[in-house]
Amino acid sequence: MKHISLLGATGSIGTQTLDVIRKHPNHFNLSSMSVGRNIELAIQQIHEFSPQLVSVQTRDDYEKLKLEIPNATKVVYGQEGLVEVATDPHSNILVNAVLGSVGLVPTLAAIEEGKAIAIANKETLVTAGHIVTKAANTYNVPLLPVDSEHSAIFQALNGEKINQVERLILTASGGSFRDRTRDQLIDVTVHEALNHPNWSMGAKITIDSATMMNKGLEVIEARWLFDIPYDKIDVVLHKESIIHSMVEYIDGSVIAQLGTPDMRVPIQYALTYPDRIDSISNERLHLWELGSLHFSKLDMERYRCMAFAYEAGRIGGTMPTVLNAANEVAVAAFLDNKLTFLEIENKIEQALERHQAISQPTLEEIISVDQETRAFIHSSIK
Numbered sequence: 370m371k372h373i374s375l376l377g378a379t380g381s382i383g384t385q386t387l388d389v390i391r392k393h394p395n396h397f398n399l400s401s402m403s404v405g406r407n408i409e410l411a412i413q414q415i416h417e418f419s420p421q422l423v424s425v426q427t428r429d430d431y432e433k434l435k436l437e438i439p440n441a442t443k444v445v446y447g448q449e450g451l452v453e454v455a456t457d458p459h460s461n462i463l464v465n466a467v468l469g470s471v472g473l474v475p476t477l478a479a480i481e482e483g484k485a486i487a488i489a490n491k492e493t494l495v496t497a498g499h500i501v502t503k504a505a506n507t508y509n510v511p512l513l514p515v516d517s518e519h520s521a522i523f524q525a526l527n528g529e530k531i532n533q534v535e536r537l538i539l540t541a542s543g544g545s546f547r548d549r550t551r552d553q554l555i556d557v558t559v560h561e562a563l564n565h566p567n568w569s570m571g572a573k574i575t576i577d578s579a580t581m582m583n584k585g586l587e588v589i590e591a592r593w594l595f596d597i598p599y600d601k602i603d604v605v606l607h608k609e610s611i612i613h614s615m616v617e618y619i620d621g622s623v624i625a626q627l628g629t630p631d632m633r634v635p636i637q638y639a640l641t642y643p644d645r646i647d648s649i650s651n652e653r654l655h656l657w658e659l660g661s662l663h664f665s666k667l668d669m670e671r672y673r674c675m676a677f678a679y680e681a682g683r684i685g686g687t688m689p690t691v692l693n694a695a696n697e698v699a700v701a702a703f704l705d706n707k708l709t710f711l712e713i714e715n716k717i718e719q720a721l722e723r724h725q726a727i728s729q730p731t732l733e734e735i736i737s738v739d740q741e742t743r744a745f746i747h748s749s750i751k
Contacts, residue, residue: 424450498593520635521613521626585678695720
């Protein structure tokens with residue numbers, strides 16, 4: 370039985386993680402969880418799964434939740450609450466499904482407690498990959514990828530030697546605007562950007578998919594998860610999202626992982642690794658029904674956020690922290706109709722150009738740079 374701490378239970382990955390737990394009650398138990406601002410959904414989840422510990426964002430949410438749930442469930446809040454959930458002594462695996470760099474400190478705390486980490490929170494590795502991977506090695510803790518692309522690579526590497534890898538090939542759907550030119554992106558709306566052709570995801574990650582920043586963050590994440598240099602990480606556009614990613618080896622062999630676009634599959638694999646159990650879904654992949662799969666080369670000038678991500682990753686240090694923080698604030702501003710779609714890129718570029726990277730930052734320096742970058746982007750938005 371896996372006893373699970375879940376950060377971000379009311380988000381897209383969080384609710385799908387609960388789907389997996391619901392489907393396999395003999396394999397999984399929800400020990401503790403954190404939630405965002407959707408308190409009504411959180412109340413339903415608590416009554417269904419009976420976690421011993423729940424963290425909310427604010428004191429007001431704490432007071433509201435306490436009135437609606439059993440007394441046996443302990444409620445905490447704030448950053449301290451996230452850490453308490455992450456280090457829950459009754460759990461043996463943490464699913465980090467929160468959005469943004471807020472997941473970093475709780476993840477490090479869970480690693481120090483020796484918990485396995487199922488990581489769906491890209492920003493944790495993007496902002497502090499060198500710290501997180503060092504801690505995981507020190508405490509002998511596995512970092513189990515939940516993103517479909519990284520799960521695919523993880524599976525394609527099983528039983529192989531990392532020094533025989535020629536390159537990792539991440540696939541990308543291209544997002545909501547994959548068939549539009551840059552000139553056609555000038556006046557796109559939030560509603561249009563949120564209309565992803567393949568995946569059902571949260572608002573922020575859907576916008577990141579449209580700008581391709583999501584794939585840029587995945588490139589940086591792959592560098593840390595698999596200890597592969599950037600020159601050996603490629604991205605290819607693949608509209609159908611059937612091949613989730615591939616690994617090419619030095620003999621020319623390419624191993625790919627295929628499946629229907631269902632995030633619950635990589636979530637379940639991370640929770641059961643190294644074993645597999647019955648599918649969460651009755652849907653099966655029938656290639657003859659698809660007929661054909663399509664691939665095209667990535668254009669870095671069309672998707673400027675990809676170029677930013679590779680550049681920030683290669684410079685390293687605090688530069689990926691700036692990339693992520695600027696993107697989070699700019700995307701939130703776009704969703705709030707304070708920026709146009711293409712201005713997201715402009716704000717990220719401004720933040721990167723003004724920053725002098727710290728090569729081996731401490732956790733405190735990373736947090737400081739993150740906060741300073743956010744303040745800069747906020748001040749630059751009229």
